Amino acid sequence: MTTTPAVPRPPGMFAFLVPKLSLHPENVATAALQYVLSTSPAAARALEEHLQRVTALPTGLHYDTQSPGEDGSIPDLVGTTADGTTPLLAEAKFYAPLTDNQPVSYLRRLPTGRPGLLLFIVPSHRLGLLWTEVRTRAVAADFPVTAVRADGDFRHASVGADHVLGMTSWRSLLNVLTDAVFAADDLAAVSNLGQLRGLCDRMDSEAFYPLAADELSGSVAVRLRQYTGLIEKSVADLIDADVATRGTSAIPTPTPGRGEAYWGLFFGLEDVMCFLHVSARSWAKDRATPLWLQVGHKNQPPVEAVHAALAPMSGDSNRVFRRRYCVDVAIDLPTGVEEAEVVASITGQIQRIAAHLTAVRAGNTAATGGGTSHSSGMDGDIGGTDLSEEAPISGNQASDSA
Secondary structure, X not given: OOOOOOOOOOOXXXXXXXXXXXXXXXXXXXXXXXXXHHHOHHHHHHHHHHHOOOOOOOOOXXXXXXXXXXXXXXXXXXXXXXXXXXXXXXXXXXXXXXXXXXXXXXXXXXXXXXXXXXXXXXXXXXXXXXHHHHHHHHHHXXXXXXXXXXXXXXXXXXXXXXXXXXXXXXXXHHHHHHHHHHHOOOHHHHHHHHHHHHHHHHHHOOOOOOOOHHHHOHHHHHHHHHHHHHHHHHHHHHHHOOOOEOOOOOOOOOOOEEEOOEEEEEEEEOOEEEEEEEEHHHHHHOOOOOEEXXXXXXXXXXXXXXXXXXXXXXXXXXXXXXXXXXXXXXXXXXXXXXXXXXXXXXXXXXXXXXXXXXXXXXXXXXXXXXXXXXXXXXXXXXXXXXXXXXXXXXXXXXXXXX
């Protein structure tokens, strides 16, 4: 018996048209979600019941989009009560970065002394990165962020006595709403949510969508060159300060590493081969920084030993990642400062990493050849497991996905 090969299902008309006709698909998705919540009581009730798991939101909210506040913040979606308070603010993301107001100004806009929730709705593959970033910003603004929890794709944390900071994936939220409208036999809402799901699935798959003019400006190219310059200057400073060496006893003269979506320099830390590099893949998925330090190479020293040595750093969520053959550490970059201060921050972070590596000095058994033997630096670009306390390492490690 012959079988017909499976044909990929087209994304649907809505998902096909929106990226072509709009430079901001997030705005279209938010408007579609607001329409469903405003026209389907079953969908609105399901959203409120879903969010009431984490805070005592009132029922019967009225939903508006792009509602500006007195402080200039403009949440994508606002849930308003009959008395005019706004206990629910939601921000929709596909690929847009956080704005300067997010999440701090939005948290301040929640009603004082009453339950309130700030919810970010994001693609699944950006969940870990953005969740770390919004919590980091809230803490930096002196908000008391406590009781951090993860229920599947629904992340949430208490902010003071009355408010909650939350984040969920489009896929997870749409599943909740679709189940509810299907059970209520609301066929119009089922169809509308199906169109919205098609758009979100396309965005969640990292599909290419039309370029914006500002993405092609020379400033982008200049910044990319500056990232590589930061690597070169940081490694040079570390070597000059005798913190790092040009190679290791096993590989004395490594050459620069480059490949798909990464570029960087190898050097030694405590005789452990390390690789400071720009990683587009980790930057897009794991943490909001272009620079990453790969610690170890081709499982030398053993990943388990490197992980154990860097365990004191794992309290910083989404900072340390275990890969198949190495451990990756995100190198955060300070903003609003001159280049010398950025380089000093990079070298300071690497010095702290070096201090943890004294117990795992690589032996001569790490030898894999010199120089050109580093045909790939992709140890630092394969899928890995977050070593933060929120996602403890399991026995089943990720396979090489590079």
